Amino acid sequence: MLFCHATPQRLTGDTKTYPVVFFSIKVYTYIMRLRNVPGAQETVANSPYCEMEPERRRGSWRDFFEHPSPLHLEIGCGKGGFLVRKAQLHPEISYLGLEKYTSILVRAVQKQAQLELPNLRLVRAEAEILPMVFAPGEVERIYLNFSDPWPKERHTNKRLTSAAFLRRYEEILIPGGRVEFKTDNEPLFDFSLEQLETAGWEAEIISRDLHADEELMRENCLTEYEERFSAMGKPIFYTRIRKKKGDK
Numbered sequence: 141m142l143f144c145h146a147t148p149q150r151l152t153g154d155t156k157t158y159p160v161v162f163f164s165i166k167v168y169t170y171i172m173r174l175r176n177v178p179g180a181q182e183t184v185a186n187s188p189y190c191e192m193e194p195e196r197r198r199g200s201w202r203d204f205f206e207h208p209s210p211l212h213l214e215i216g217c218g219k220g221g222f223l224v225r226k227a228q229l230h231p232e233i234s235y236l237g238l239e240k241y242t243s244i245l246v247r248a249v250q251k252q253a254q255l256e257l258p259n260l261r262l263v264r265a266e267a268e269i270l271p272m273v274f275a276p277g278e279v280e281r282i283y284l285n286f287s288d289p290w291p292k293e294r295h296t297n298k299r300l301t302s303a304a305f306l307r308r309y310e311e312i313l314i315p316g317g318r319v320e321f322k323t324d325n326e327p328l329f330d331f332s333l334e335q336l337e338t339a340g341w342e343a344e345i346i347s348r349d350l351h352a353d354e355e356l357m358r359e360n361c362l363t364e365y366e367e368r369f370s371a372m373g374k375p376i377f378y379t380r381i382r383k384k385k386g387d388k
């Protein structure tokens with residue numbers, strides 16, 4: 141995960157250099173604090189709502205839920221606020237939150253322990269191994285909310301919207317499955333739109349100010365980061381993308 145500096149830096153991609161302002165030191169300190177949550181490992185490992193050995197559910201994720209239904213996956217779900225809202229609004233969908241840090245995931249696990257939503261489950265895993273965790277066509281939709289920007293050029297392939305990750309998504313999504321991406325980071329957003337072309341994907345919706353779009357906002361569920369950034373007056377960038385029809 142990428143951490144923050146108070147000064148403006150640059151985000152570099154394959155072909156371009158982008159200006160970027162990193163997250164504040166305050167956010168950095170907040171996340172570091174979360175890394176040392178006492179008892180987090182135990183809470184997550186003992187939760188019936190969280191899978192710690194994700195490969196064993198490959199091909200049968202729907203059985204993890206009370207009522208099998210189309211599977212929507214958030215990658216990097218953090219503390220789970222977005223998924224809780226989505227799951228409450230759409231009981232007909234199964235929502236799975238994937239997060240690599242136990243110390244952050246524990247907050248989502250605690251929320252779910254209170255709410256016991258039948259259509260919300262969590263998994264501790266790294267997105268890099270997605271094709272080992274999900275069978276082809278097992279996921280209907282993927283959400284990427286405020287993904288880490290990884291500004292150094294040598295880390296381009298770690299960005300969750302890089303062509304390298306789009307290829308992994310293609311493997312696990314149903315034909316015509318969509319990815320929705322939200323960020324406050326304009327350079328990362330521009331990079332992501334460029335990567336679509338490289339990977340043979342297309343954007344169905346692009347908004348450079350999601351919160352000003354009444355229609356899109358009707359379906360929008362806020363994430364913890366989104367609440368924070370929009371309260372600071374920052375525009376939220378949003379796109380919904382899919383693999384181009386007929387593109388292999």
Ligand SMILES: C[S@@+](CC[C@H](N)C(=O)[O-])C[C@H]1O[C@@H](n2cnc3c(N)ncnc32)[C@H](O)[C@@H]1O
Pocket residue numbers: 141215216217218219238239240241244265266267268285286287288363364365366
């Ligand atoms: C900036 S936070 C955003 C959290 C949440 N989606 C939100 O919008 O409030 C990014 C989250 O993605 C997680 N993450 C980053 N890279 C990941 C990866 N490769 N696999 C799984 N989780 C990842 C981080 O640990 C962190 O919790």
